[in-house]
Amino acid sequence: xxxxxxxxxxxxxxxxxxxxxxxxxxxxQLFPVFSGGSHVVVSMNIxxxxxxNPYSLMGNPEETEAYHISVRRQEKSxxxxxxxxDALKVGDSLQITFPVNLFALEKxxxxxxxxxxxxxxxxxxSQVADLERNKANYELHYAYRAPEHGAFSKEIKANxxxxxxxxxxxxxxxxxxxxxxxxxxxxxxxYVCGPGPMVVAMIETARSLGWPENHIHSEQFTAPPTGExxxxxxxxTQIEITVPPEMSLLxxxxxxxxxxxxxxRGGACGRCELEVVCTDGNLLHHDHYLSDAEKAAGKKxxxxxxxxxxxxxxxxx
Amino acid sequence: xxxxxxxxxxxxxYTYKNSVEAIKRFPFPFPEDVYMYSVNMEPHNKGxxxxxxxxxxxxxxxxxxxxxxxxxxxxxxxxRYAVLPHMMDAQWDFLELTMESMxxxxxxxxxxxxxxxxxxxxxxxxxxxRSFVFGDTSTLDMExxxxxxxxxxxxxxxxxxxxxxxxxxxxxxxxxxxxxxxxDVGMAxxxxxxxxxxxxxxxVMDRALKYLMSMQLGSPVRxxxxxxxINPRLDTxxxxxxxxxxxxxxxTPENVGDKVHLRVELQTLxxxxxxxxxxxxxxxxxxxxxxxxxxxRWAKRFHRxxxxxxxxxxxxxxxxxxxxxxxxWLSKFDDGADIGIGTHxx
Numbered sequence: 001x002x003x004x005x006x007x008x009x010x011x012x013x014x015x016x017x018x019x020x021x022x023x024x025x026x027x028x029q030l031f032p033v034f035s036g037g038s039h040v041v042v043s044m045n046i047x048x049x050x051x052x053n054p055y056s057l058m059g060n061p062e063e064t065e066a067y068h069i070s071v072r073r074q075e076k077s078x079x080x081x082x083x084x085x086d087a088l089k090v091g092d093s094l095q096i097t098f099p100v101n102l103f104a105l106e107k108x109x110x111x112x113x114x115x116x117x118x119x120x121x122x123x124x125x126s127q128v129a130d131l132e133r134n135k136a137n138y139e140l141h142y143a144y145r146a147p148e149h150g151a152f153s154k155e156i157k158a159n160x161x162x163x164x165x166x167x168x169x170x171x172x173x174x175x176x177x178x179x180x181x182x183x184x185x186x187x188x189x190x191y192v193c194g195p196g197p198m199v200v201a202m203i204e205t206a207r208s209l210g211w212p213e214n215h216i217h218s219e220q221f222t223a224p225p226t227g228e229x230x231x232x233x234x235x236x237t238q239i240e241i242t243v244p245p246e247m248s249l250l251x252x253x254x255x256x257x258x259x260x261x262x263x264x265r266g267g268a269c270g271r272c273e274l275e276v277v278c279t280d281g282n283l284l285h286h287d288h289y290l291s292d293a294e295k296a297a298g299k300k301x302x303x304x305x306x307x308x309x310x311x312x313x314x315x316x317x
Numbered sequence: 318x319x320x321x322x323x324x325x326x327x328x329x330x331y332t333y334k335n336s337v338e339a340i341k342r343f344p345f346p347f348p349e350d351v352y353m354y355s356v357n358m359e360p361h362n363k364g365x366x367x368x369x370x371x372x373x374x375x376x377x378x379x380x381x382x383x384x385x386x387x388x389x390x391x392x393x394x395x396x397r398y399a400v401l402p403h404m405m406d407a408q409w410d411f412l413e414l415t416m417e418s419m420x421x422x423x424x425x426x427x428x429x430x431x432x433x434x435x436x437x438x439x440x441x442x443x444x445x446x447r448s449f450v451f452g453d454t455s456t457l458d459m460e461x462x463x464x465x466x467x468x469x470x471x472x473x474x475x476x477x478x479x480x481x482x483x484x485x486x487x488x489x490x491x492x493x494x495x496x497x498x499x500x501d502v503g504m505a506x507x508x509x510x511x512x513x514x515x516x517x518x519x520x521v522m523d524r525a526l527k528y529l530m531s532m533q534l535g536s537p538v539r540x541x542x543x544x545x546x547i548n549p550r551l552d553t554x555x556x557x558x559x560x561x562x563x564x565x566x567x568x569t570p571e572n573v574g575d576k577v578h579l580r581v582e583l584q585t586l587x588x589x590x591x592x593x594x595x596x597x598x599x600x601x602x603x604x605x606x607x608x609x610x611x612x613x614r615w616a617k618r619f620h621r622x623x624x625x626x627x628x629x630x631x632x633x634x635x636x637x638x639x640x641x642x643x644x645x646w647l648s649k650f651d652d653g654a655d656i657g658i659g660t661h662x663x
Contacts, residue, residue, distance in 0.1 A: 002535050032534055035406075035593035061591060098534040101593045106479055107403035130591070133452075134406070214480045263531050271531045 003043070003095040004031070009066060011090055014151045018119060019085055023067045026093060030064040036127030037103035037191075037219070040067065040096040041265055046083050051251065053080040054221050054266050056193075057099055058125035058152075062133070067096070070151065072119040077223055078246050102269050103193070103219035105130060110187030112138035113180070115202055117194020118145070121152060123219055124193065128160055139163055141180065143194070146170035177205045191217040221266025222286055224248035224305045232308075234258060234317040235277050249303035253317065260303065260317060267305035274301050274315040281310020322381040322442055328389075328560075333549035333603065339378055340608045344369045344581050345660045346541035350621040352630075358528065361537035361585050369583055370539065373418035374469055375600060376426065381442050383470045383492075383551065390491040390552045391467075397554075398463055399502045400475075400487040407475040407487065408462035409452060410589035411596055415465045440468055462487060471583075471600035478530060478593060482506045486594075492551035492601045529586065529595060537587040544634045545643075546580045549603045565638040573646040574607035577639060579619065606646065612662035616650035623647065 010022035025031060038061075039054045059068035074081040088094075103123050105112060112131060114124045121142055131138045140163060144150045147168055156164050167173035181190065181202075190211065192202040199218050206216045226245050232252070233240045243252040250272055253260050263271040267287030276283065276299055285295040287302035294300055301308075301315065325332045335343070364370030369377075391397050400408065416438055420429040430437040437448045445468070449456040457464050466473050466489035475487035482505045490498040506526050532538065546553055547564040568576050583600040610616035623636075624644045631640055 002533065033590040034534070035591055038593075098536070099590075100533060104478065104593045107406070107477065107592075108479075130406075263533075269531065270527070 002098055004098065006067070006094055006096055008088060008090050008092045008094065011088065014070065015149050017073045017149070018070050018151045019073075020068065020070045020151075021084070021088070023069070023094070023096065024065065031067050032098065033064055034061045034099035034126070035101050036061055036105055036130035037123045038099035038101040038126065039103075039123070039221075039264070040069070040099055041262075042069070042084075043095040044080060044083050044088075046079050046087075049247070049251075050254065051078065051080050051083070052262075052265050053084075053223070054264050056103075056123040056126070056219075058122040060129040061126050062129070070119065070122050074223070078226060080223070100263050100269075102264055103191070103217065105136075105191075106189045106215075106217070107134075109189040109215075110137065111185055111189070112136060113184060113188055113190040114138060114140045115175070115177075115180075115190065115192040115194070115198075116140065116142045117192075117198040118143075118149065119151070120192075120194030120198075120219075121156075122193075124191075125152065125156065127191075128156065128163075132160065139165060141165050141167070141175060143167040143169065143173070143175045143198075177202055178209070181206055181209050181211065189215045189217060191219075193219045196220065219268070220288060221264065221268060222288065222305045223266070224251075225286055225307075227284065227307050228309060230281070230308050230310050231312045233277075233312060233314040235314055236317055243307065248305065249301070249307050253303060258317065262304055265304045267302050270302070272302055272304050274303055274317060275299065276301050277314035277316060279308055279310045279313040281308055281313075283308050283313075321378060323378050325379070325382045327383070327386045327549055327551045331548050331550070333379070333382075335604060335608050336378060338367075340604060340611060341662060342367055342369055342377075343604050343609070344541055344583055344602055345609075345615055345618075345662070346543050346581050347618050347622050348658055348660050350618065351625055352622050353627070357540045358525075358538045359540070361539040361587075369600075369602070372422035373537075373585075374415060374422070374471075374598070375583070376419070376423055376442075376470065380470055384443060384468060386551055387491040388467055390554075391489075394556060396556070397491050397498060398466070398489050399498055400460060400462060401477075401503060404462075404475055404477065404487040404592070404594070405454070407477070407589055407592035407594040407596075408460055410592050410594065411473065411475060412461040412465045413451070414587060414589070414596065415469050419469070443468060463489060469598075471598050473599075474597040475589075475592075476595040476597060478595065480505075481530070482526065483529060483595065485509060490554075493554050493599075532586060532588045532595060534588045534590055537585055539583060539585040542582045542584055544580050544582075545636050545639075546578045546603065547576050547639065549578055549605070551601060551603075565635070568639040568642055570642055570646065573639075573643055574610070575605060577606045577643050577646075578603045579606070579609055606643065610647070610650050613650060614656050614661070614663055616647060617652070617654065617656055620644065620647035620651040 005026040006023040007026050009024045012020040014020050039056045041052050041054050043052045055069040057067055071081050071084045073085050116124050153166055167175045192199050199220050229244050231242050241252050241256045243249050261271050263269045270289040283298050283301055284307050286305040327333055369375045416429045419427045426441050428439045434451045436451050439446045472490045472492055474485050476483040477486045484505050488498040510522050550561055553561050581602045585598045587596040589596055631637055
């Protein structure tokens with residue numbers, strides 16, 4: 001995949017758990033313009049192990065001197081967010097992919113209803129810039145735990161005024177999804193990004209109210225879960241690799257020097273799909289891409305987030 | 318490349334001709350003796366000096382006459398240009414991509430001056446100069462997609478990505494190989510590829526769609542497609558079928574070399590930045606049998622391709638009327654020798 005070499009230009013602690021990183025290009029050029037809702041995949045070297053995490057771009061897509069991402073500190077994780085928070089310094093060099101958009105605005109919508117929970121606000125910050133530029137009809141509903149966790153709410157309020165509606169849980173603010181989704185004009189599209197339970201609740205509420213499936217949009221990146229080690233055999237290249245507990249199947253394949261396709265690295269896009277030849281155990285699917293029937297059939301696996309509980313898994317690569 | 322643009326026509330008296338250099342750089346599409354549809358995509362990286370892939374958009378000796386022909390076709394039928402309203406971001410993406418790459422690749426022909434949103438574009442071959450505000454359509458005489466489509470050789474389709482597929486939601490189509498923009502605009506991927514034979518059972522269209530939907534910014538791709546045209550005519554549209562369809566009946570063993578043309582499309586695809594749409598560009602190259610056979614390798618290869626082509630494909634491409642005669646004419650150049658793999662001429 002094409003990569004852009006970047007430098008960390010600024011790091012800002014925005015909330016007790018969230019840091020905002022500003023990237024500039026190492027060659028001094030401008031970044032490409034992007035579309036609201038896009039993400040980039042950041043490559044980091046954690047003690048010799050290459051980890052790649054997707055993060056939404058949250059700046060104005062037309063301002064191409066810098067790209068902006070925010071990272072929430074996740075204590076129980078494989079170390080990507082801790083590396084970004086604790087090891088990364090201003091001036092450090094990294095690589096990112098070109099922007100990819102798996103959470104695009106539907107341009108024909110009569111109204112856009114954006115629903116954010118916590119750090120899930122980031123993709124909406126670039127989308128709001130696009131919506132303002134195109135003078136679109138929209139509302140941004142933003143829920144967070146306590147005032148000190150409302151990253152960027154002041155900044156967004158200054159930009160879009162009363163199109164931002166906030167819900168602060170510690171102050172009794174409650175986002176009533178059923179009420180909100182019940183009172184929307186025909187032709188509205190709804191978009192949600194936030195914690196898993198919130199995303200599921202929004203999708204189920206919209207479905208139960210009869211919203212058309214293609215008017216419901218969500219973005220949810222899964223971090224690759226850890227698990228037990230297992231062996232994988234690549235049938236075309238005839239290479240055998242051990243996937244250690246803290247590495248994803250995709251990362252282990254890459255570490256063995258094999259070039260595998262990917263886009264989101266969060267189980268959402270389907271680009272890294274591999275065909276399963278056989279396994280002597282069970283596949284542990286963690287992606288949002290395959291249907292339940294495909295997962296049960298066991299013929300495909302998304303190596304960016306899924307793994308296997310087995311001694312040997314053979315895939316076509 | 319020098320500034321020598323030919324004065325020629327693609328209709329009526331058909332004065333279109335390729336120079337020796339233009340024949341040599343013709344994008345001959347057959348690396349092997351047999352042909353079947355495939356997703357023959359490759360990265361649209363800069364090709365060798367002088368090749369049609371040297372630059373993002375190829376400007377050649379036919380540039381000025383071809384742009385005039387495009388405008389003539391559009392003036393006669395405004396339906397060759399169609400854009401759905403939600404494609405405005407994609408229109409500006411197209412203007413930006415064409416202006417930036419043409420001015421960077423051919424600085425002696427095109428210049429772009431940017432001062433924030435205030436842009437000035439100069440096109441020397443067409444003698445145009447225009448200042449406008451990027452993003453403000455009222456500062457151009459026409460929509461940005463039409464403005465630049467008139468100034469680049471080829472046809473252009475803007476695709477919107479939604480509902481897990483691609484929609485052809487805008488087009489500037491004046492040199493098409495017998496398909497209709499008016500008919501296809503607003504259609505989804507599988508709808509507009511419905512008529513292509515032999516591909517459904519191969520699963521080619523599903524794989525191609527998945528590939529295109531994950532195309533990335535900064536990594537354009539290309540492929541070659543081909544058909545054949547009688548006389549060097551760009552506008553072989555269904556709308557104008559009465560003007561060119563009967564030309565197929567005028568081919569005789571004596572005029573094959575002059576009348577029958579191999580038509581190759583250099584198709585390129587780009588992910589567009591602000592719209593997240595795709596640009597599909599279809600650039601047409603025409604070469605007569607007479608000119609093609611100046612290279613013995615191409616004469617032998619094309620003889621074998623045309624002779625052994627699956628009848629469904631010959632039907633779909635509209636070659637049936639003159640195929641036999643052309644195969645006959647080409648056979649005198651083919652001694653049956655093994656010419657190996659590769660599209661290169663001698």
